[in-house]
Amino acid sequence: MTLRIGNGAGFLGDWIDAPRRLVESSRLEYLTLEYLAELTLSILARVREKDPSRGYAADFLDVLASLTPALLSQPQLRIVTNAGGMNSAACAAAAGKVLADAGLGNVAIGVVSGDDLLGRLDKFQQSGHDFAHFDSGEPLSSLGKPIVSANAYLGARPIVEALAGGARIVITGRVADASLAVGPAMHEFGWRWNDWPRLAQASVAGHLIECGAQVTGGYSNTWRDLDLASVGYPIAELESDGGLTITKADGSGGRVDRRTVCEQLVYEIGDPRHYLTPDVDVDFTTVEVEKTAPNRVSVRGATGQAPPDTLKVSIAYRDGFMASGQLLVVGRDAVERARACAAIVFARLRAAGVELEATNVECLGAGDGVPGVSAANEDAPEVMLRIAVRDSRREAVERFAREIAPLITSGPAGLAGYAAGRPEVRPVFAYWPSRVARDATPTQVEVKPAGDWANSGSVRRI
Amino acid sequence: MSSKAKNSIRLGDIAHARSGDKGNHANIGVVANSAADYAVLASRLTVERVAAFFAPLGVSRVERFELPRIAALNFMLYDALAGGASRSLRIDTQGKLLGTAMLELELDD
Secondary structure (H helix, E strand, O other): EEEEEEEOOOOOOOOOOOOHHHHHHHHOEEEOOOOOOOOOOHHHHHHHHHOOOOOOOOOOHHHHHHHHHHHOHHHHHHHEEEEOOOHHHHHHHHHHHHHHHHHHOEEEEEEEEOOOOHHHHHHHHHOOOOOOOOOOOOOOOHOOOOOOEEOOOOOHHHHHHHHHHHEEEOOOOOOOOHHHHHHHHHHHHHHOOOOOOHHHHHHHHHHOOOOOOHHHOOOOOOOOOHHHHHHHHEEEEEEOOOOHHHHHHHHEEEEOHHHHHHHOOOOOOOOOOOOOOOOOOEEEHHEEEEEEEOOOEEEEEOOOEOOOOEEEEEEEEEEEEEEEEEEEEEOOHHHHHHHHHHHHHHHHHHOOOOOOOOOEEEEEEEOOOOOOOHHHOOOOOHHHHHHHHEOOHHHHHHHOOOOOHHHHHHHHOOOOOOOOOOOOOEEEEEEEEEEEEEEOOOOOOOOEEEHHHHOOOOOEEE | OOOOOOEEEEEEHHHHEEEEEEEOEEEEEEOOHHHHHHHHHHHOOHHHHHHOOOHHHHOOOOEEEHHHHHOOOEEEEOOOOOOHHOOOOOOOOOOOHHHHHHHOOOOOO
């Protein structure tokens, strides 16, 4: 049996039509949708703060609505997604309504929870979990800033539990990205949880497809002949012996070859000998990659060992405010003119008694995209001036936001772009990576029909 | 940045690269176009050379990992992102440009 797992989303904000195009052009057993980058949960935590019925990846509801014809016509198709974000139950309630409205009220939705540690942080700390920072080793108690979210990365086990419980749609909060694919593989193949080579292969599959089109031609420097407008999102074909092929739908744009697969294999990894997930500690250095046919690449040889007995935890805390403003600057002395504009902004702020804690000025088009590294072009005929500031005081950042537009009439000539409006002041969520003991973080799984979830919408689960 | 020597090779002519973020750190995966090109990478694309190239970003430390079976090197650039995805004031908060920028690195003997 070949298990075909496609991934239709690599982050919250990814191409909204990709999942529908994927299931319409390929027969899949599973569609995964990955929405949670490192800091997405802190943003969703704020959304939930303002409205207890939200705090999940709302894009998923639009995607799900677009998938209802496929769910009706393809009985084998299941969906596994971390769209639940900070509020999986509310996500399931809203998704249940989408399904019920489409005549799919009997479809079972499984919700995985247990990743959200925010309400339990004090208890954890009292019982000796110090949530030491990954890099600095400092205990969380030394932080002294308001914590917005704290989520453990769960593994594939609760996903398997939900699938075994009959769920056709599985909604989770934070799980390791690769586990979204490992769960279906474990459920379908019934591998043992210490079958490290197969768990490693399934984890490599999940890692390769988790960023969507990045393995099918997206984010590539050989972009020219790839027809990215119709890029096909990736499909991992897994065999019961752990065999793995990465491919995409026939007729779709993009490309799957050794280049695209190898680039994604090394994307956002640290030590390739230890790609850690809650399911397995994978060694990428034993992986071999070979093109077997057009847009088909075989990936084999991943090895693994038992994962650590801790889970990664992402903690986000409030750390002041920031804003950035941009203006286009044109003229034969554009770079000099742009830097003068920034100097005017800061001089006016100083005169108003505002000294900002952190500022950055970029002349985009003159080599400041990778400052000091990219070739500088001081003679650029036009540059985008971008000024960004950060400060612990909201009012200081708001004062800055008022200083961009006046440059149009009271700065040098050759400026445009004021119509974009005043820069938005937004809170900064800083990142505190840590770990927690696996056996201290039990998970819960609840499976019931979409129609029942839809009727539970007004209840907020803590 | 190194000046162009006679036997210098532009990284982008023998390899491709992709970068991303891990908190305030960045990683850059560099994949050689061929086995012969990987040999050049392995000997010339040293930690010292990469650290010098990205020094203007305030990188505190560079670590190199080898994946010879896929002809690739992985570089960890610690503290490269001026605060990372949420705090950085740069336009490239997540180090997405670093891989493309690195292709301009000139590799002398």
